[in-house]
Amino acid sequence: MKLRALLICLLPVLPLAAVPVFAQQQSERRVVQSPILTIDSDRVFNESAFGLRVADDVETQSAEISAENRLIEADLKAEERKLTDQRSHADIQFAGAAAEKLEGGGDSLLGDVLDRARVLAAAEMLGMAQQVFDTTLDYLKQRVQFNQVLATFQSLQHRMADLFADLAQMRSAVEAGLQAVDGGFGVARAA
Numbered sequence: 303m304k305l306r307a308l309l310i311c312l313l314p315v316l317p318l319a320a321v322p323v324f325a326q327q328q329s330e331r332r333v334v335q336s337p338i339l340t341i342d343s344d345r346v347f348n349e350s351a352f353g354l355r356v357a358d359d360v361e362t363q364s365a366e367i368s369a370e371n372r373l374i375e376a377d378l379k380a381e382e383r384k385l386t387d388q389r390s391h392a393d394i395q396f397a398g399a400a401a402e403k404l405e406g407g408g409d410s411l412l413g414d415v416l417d418r419a420r421v422l423a424a425a426e427m428l429g430m431a432q433q434v435f436d437t438t439l440d441y442l443k444q445r446v447q448f449n450q451v452l453a454t455f456q457s458l459q460h461r462m463a464d465l466f467a468d469l470a471q472m473r474s475a476v477e478a479g480l481q482a483v484d485g486g487f488g489v490a491r492a493a
Contacts, residue, residue: 374399421479428472435465 347353377399380392404411439462442453452458 370400417479418483421476421483424472424476424479428469428476431469431472435462435469438462438465 348357374396377397379395379397382390382392384390439453442458442462443451445452
């Protein structure tokens with residue numbers, strides 16, 4: 303009875319005890335056996351009905367998208383331009399190109415996009431104007447003429463003060479535009 307209980311307790315452990323002996327015998331024979339099943343996923347996908355159907359669907363959709371892109375490209379006009387600081391941009395026109403209205407876009411979508419673009423353009427111009435102001439101020443502080451630093455000339459001080467006030471107004475307008483966009487009401491109404 304005790305032997306039977308001992309065997310029942312050891313039964314799950316016995317296969318584990320035999321593993322090292324089995325592994326040693328296998329290594330002596332140089333035969334590798336693996337209980338892991340290896341599956342070539344590409345082969346299974348390419349040779350199954352599901353895989354062939356998916357590949358066919360992808361090829362069909364790719365052909366449709368390519369044909370649609372060719373139609374759009376035929377109606378697309380792009381003219382490359384250079385800005386004064388030599389950055390390039392393009393004027394792009396979709397004359398006669400087929401388009402679909404975006405879901406959930408509403409009639410105000412174009413106006414919202416243009417409002418954001420206007421505020422971004424104003425912010426970029428403010429940054430450029432600030433850079434020009436800072437560079438000019440540094441120059442006026444360094445350049446000497448008639449044995450005096452240019453920044454000491456009253457007429458130039460007045461011009462710089464006017465430019466500083468203009469920059470403050472520009473900054474205020476850009477911040478108001480950003481608040482209008484963040485607040486959800488149009489930039490035109492905020493102005």
